[in-house]
Structure formats: C-alpha cells, structure tokens
Amino acid sequence: MKSRGEFKTPGGKLIAVEFDVVNGELRNVVVTGDFFLYPEEALPVLAGALENTPASLDEASYAASIRSALDSRAELVGSSPEALAGAVVRALRGCGGHQRADDD
Amino acid sequence: MLLSARCGVAVGISELTMTDAPSTTLADTARWRAFPWKLLPAVARTPLLNMALDEVLVERVGAGRRQPTLRIWGWSARCVVLGRFQSVRNEVDEVAAARRGIEIVRRISGGGAMFIEPEGAITWSLYAPESMTAGMTFAESYRFFDDWVVDALRELGIDAWYAPLNDITSRAGKIGGAAQARRGGAVLHHTTMAYDMNLPLLLEVLRTGKEKLSDKGVTSADKRVAPLRQQTNLPREAIIEYMVEQFRRRFGLEADALHPEEFAEAEERARERFGSRTWTHYLP
Numbered sequence: 001m002k003s004r005g006e007f008k009t010p011g012g013k014l015i016a017v018e019f020d021v022v023n024g025e026l027r028n029v030v031v032t033g034d035f036f037l038y039p040e041e042a043l044p045v046l047a048g049a050l051e052n053t054p055a056s057l058d059e060a061s062y063a064a065s066i067r068s069a070l071d072s073r074a075e076l077v078g079s080s081p082e083a084l085a086g087a088v089v090r091a092l093r094g095c096g097g098h099q100r101a102d103d104d
Numbered sequence: 105m106l107l108s109a110r111c112g113v114a115v116g117i118s119e120l121t122m123t124d125a126p127s128t129t130l131a132d133t134a135r136w137r138a139f140p141w142k143l144l145p146a147v148a149r150t151p152l153l154n155m156a157l158d159e160v161l162v163e164r165v166g167a168g169r170r171q172p173t174l175r176i177w178g179w180s181a182r183c184v185v186l187g188r189f190q191s192v193r194n195e196v197d198e199v200a201a202a203r204r205g206i207e208i209v210r211r212i213s214g215g216g217a218m219f220i221e222p223e224g225a226i227t228w229s230l231y232a233p234e235s236m237t238a239g240m241t242f243a244e245s246y247r248f249f250d251d252w253v254v255d256a257l258r259e260l261g262i263d264a265w266y267a268p269l270n271d272i273t274s275r276a277g278k279i280g281g282a283a284q285a286r287r288g289g290a291v292l293h294h295t296t297m298a299y300d301m302n303l304p305l306l307l308e309v310l311r312t313g314k315e316k317l318s319d320k321g322v323t324s325a326d327k328r329v330a331p332l333r334q335q336t337n338l339p340r341e342a343i344i345e346y347m348v349e350q351f352r353r354r355f356g357l358e359a360d361a362l363h364p365e366e367f368a369e370a371e372e373r374a375r376e377r378f379g380s381r382t383w384t385h386y387l388p
Contacts, residue, residue: 012269013215016194032191032387036214036269038242038286040188077214077242078269 005091006033013078017087021055026088035079042074046084059089127251127266133354135236135248141351142360144175146344148222151183151209156374158229158285158292159212160366165231166290172236173360174351176344177227179220183207184309187215187283191387194311201309210384211294215270215283218296219306226280226332226344229294237291242284246270249293250282256350260343262335272297277330298331299340 006016013035019026029047037043049069050062063085070081149157154177164170183206184196192198195217196208206219218225230249237245247266254272257264257279267273272280272295280297332343351357377383 016191030191030387032189032194034187034190034214034216036242036284037189040212040214040285043189075242 003091003094005087005089005093007079007083007087007090009079009083012083015079015084015087017050017084017091019050019088019091021092024055025052026050026055027052031084033079036077038075038077042070045069045074050084050088055092059085062088126255127247128255128354132248132251136252136355139172139232139236141355141357142171142173143348143352143357144173144360144362145348146176146178147362148178148180150180150374151185151207151220152374152378153370154179154227155185155209155211155378156370157362157366158294159287159373160370161229162231162285162287162290162292164366165233166288170231170363170366172233173229173231174348174357175229175231176348177225177229179222179225179227181207182219182221183209185218185220186210186384187217188212188285189214189387190217192385193388197309197311204305204309206309208384209378210386211283211285212287213283213285213292213294215281217310217312219302219310220296221300221302221305223340224298224300224302224331225296226299226340226347227294227296228347229292232291232293234286234289234291243269245291246282246284246293249284250295252351252354253280253295253297253347256347259350260336260346262332274330274335276335277328279330279332279335298329299343300333301329301331 002018002020004016004018006014008014013033015031015033015035017029017031019029021027029050031043031046046066049066053062053065063081066081066084070076157175161170161173161175165172184201186192186195186208188211192208198208201208237248240248246269250266250272254264254266257272262274264272264274264279270282271278280295282293282295285292332338333340336343348357
C-alpha cells in the first residue's frame with residue numbers, strides 16, 4: 001500500500017511524497033506538488049535522495065539527505081528539504097494524505 | 105528621497121495594501137529598459153501550441169536568436185494546465201474533464217493547476233535574458249516581473265498588491281499568479297489573471313477546488329478569487345490593451361510577429377513532446 005504525505009510551506013507551496021515501504025526502506029518514491037525547482041530537470045534528485053533510505057529515520061535525517069543531494073545542483077523555491085522531510089514523516093505515520101472518496 | 109513601496113507602509117495598516125508608491129523603482133525600470141522589448145500580440149492557439157511556444161521562445165531568447173519578448177496568449181479551447189511537478193490524478197478529475205471535452209496539458213514551469221476558458225483568462229509570457237535578474241533571489245525575481253502589473257492594476261483603481269511567492273491579489277480576492285522556468289540563460293515568466301470564472305465547471309474538473317470546498321464549506325478566504333470582470337466592468341480585450349499600453353509606456357515595446365521557423369518548431373514540439381502522454385502523464 002502506498003504511503004502519501006503532504007507538507008504546505010506557510011506562505012509557500014505544497015510538496016507531496018508517495019512511496020512503498022519494502023523491507024523497512026522507502027521504495028518507488030515519487031515527489032509532486034506546486035513548488036518550483038530550478039533546474040526543472042532536477043526532480044529525480046529529490047526522489048533519489050529518499051529512495052532506499054530506512055523508514056526509521058527521523059525528520060532531520062531525511063532533511064539532511066535531501067539537502068545534501070540537492071547541494072549546489074538545484075534549488076527548491078516555495079518549499080524546502082525540511083518541508084519534504086515533513087511530508088515523508090507524515091506519510092510514515094499514516095496521517096499525511098487527504099481522504100478522497102473518488103480515489104480509492 | 106527614494107522610498108520603495110516596501111518601506112512606505114504606515115504602522116497598523118496591513119502590509120502593502122495601502123501604499124500609493126509604485127512598486128517598480130527607477131532601478132527596476134532601468135533593468136527593463138536595457139532591452140528592446142518585442143510584442144507578440146494575442147492569436148488564438150491550441151493549449152498544446154501555447155505550451156510549446158513558451159519553450160521554443162525562451163530557448164531562442166537564451167540563444168540570442170530572439171530579442172526579449174512579451175507574448176500575449178490567446179486560447180482556442182478550454183483546458184486544464186498542470187504545473188511541471190504536479191500529479192495528474194491529484195489535480196484533475198480526468199473522467200469529468202473527458203466528459204466535458206476539456207484537454208489536460210502540462211507546462212514547463214512549476215506551480216499550480218489552472219482551469220482555463222478562452223474568455224475567462226488573461227495570460228502573457230515574458231522571455232528575458234537571465235542577466236535581467238542578476239543579483240536577485242528566485243523569490244525577488246518573481247516580484248520583479250510582476251511589479252509593473254500591480255502598478256497598472258492600481259492605476260485602474262484596483263487595490264492590488266503582490267503576495268509572495270507568486271500571487272497578485274487584492275482586497276476583494278486573488279487576481280492571478282505567475283510561474284517561471286529557466287532555459288539556457290533565459291527566464292520565462294508567465295502570468296495568468298482571472299477575468300471571469302466558471303466556478304461550477306472548475307469544481308467539476310479540478311480536485312483542488314473540490315477539496316477546498318469540502319474542507320472549509322466555502323473557498324478559503326485567502327485563496328478566494330476576484331476576477332477582473334467583476335472588479336472593473338471592462339471587456340477582456342480592453343484590459344489586455346490597457347496592460348500592453350502600460351508595458352509600452354514604462355519599458356518600450358515594438359510590434360513583432362512569430363517567425364515561420366518558430367511556429368514550425370513549436371508545432372512539431374506540440375505534437376511530438378507536449379502532446380505525448382510521456383509528457384502530460386509523467387507524474388500520473
């Protein structure tokens with residue numbers, strides 16, 4: 001079952017993450033939202049920073065690995081590594097998604 | 105002597121709403137005027153061709169093959185325009201969209217989904233060398249490209265202001281939003297303002313609208329949209345003409361037309377790239 005979490009940065013944009021948890025790790029990570037990312041082609045860097053990471057990390061550790069993956073290669077605008085890390089933790093706690101009757 | 109709008113706000117009055125000082129400073133105007141701006145006037149295009157033209161034209165400005173340009177959009181059909189990083193199923197009810205014959209396209213810039221009806225939106229793109237925003241953060245460059253819009257709306261008697269990161273808003277509600285993409289040394293900054301709104305149809309096809317309604321009972325106050333038709337009583341064409349004149353007066357603007365090879369390249373990309381599911385549904 002897919003886990004999904006969202007985080008809306010106050011005064012900024014929404015970032016959402018979806019993934020499976022397999023053998024205690026995040027797999028098939030997909031990052032979406034109405035944030036901005038420059039360059040745009042760097043989107044896989046965000047998911048890549050989370051792919052195969054343990055599902056047992058704390059929020060600061062996810063944020064650190066996202067931040068180090070972005071490094072100087074790309075910049076999130078309207079969102080942040082911390083916001084994406086927040087979305088991951090919400091997804092892991094199972095409280096991150098909107099209930100949407102027409103989806104399931 | 106020079107007080108920017110940002111520091112001219114009186115104590116106790118909400119940020120940026122009451123100042124009469126123009127948002128665009130002299131230094132900003134000098135940045136605009138450093139370039140000979142070209143105007144591509146509105147021609148009704150398919151949603152896909154509009155997506156493709158943005159990419160082709162920003163690339164050409166980046167490559168020095170086109171001068172900085174203001175393109176006014178025309179729409180030939182209703183559509184949903186997704187932001188670059190949005191998931192289709194999270195934003196659109198595809199069944200409802202198909203039932204209503206509403207095409208789903210994806211633009212090259214980030215940001216949020218828009219429901220577009222040809223007579224309901226006023227959209228334009230700016231294609232500029234990135235040097236124009238030298239020394240600015242991304243957030244500052246968003247404001248920079250829309251400050252003249254806020255000034256023009258105020259001159260029209262609308263109490264408008266810029267709401268970071270990328271919104272143009274007013275006391276009555278949100279007017280529009282902007283998004284940027286960057287390619288090879290050039291920046292694309294496109295802005296859409298709501299002229300008229302078909303709220304029932306919007307709510308039928310966009311999920312975000314549905315959620316806002318179901319969450320709050322009404323659309324949340326800060327995201328309430330106040331279309332220009334209800335704020336001005338002016339025809340859509342008159343507002344477009346007014347905005348173009350405002351741009352011309354401030355920064356200079358020379359009539360231009362799409363070059364045949366630009367059109368051909370955009371048509372090919374509309375067909376091969378923007379019209380493919382690989383592009384529209386790359387985040388399903």
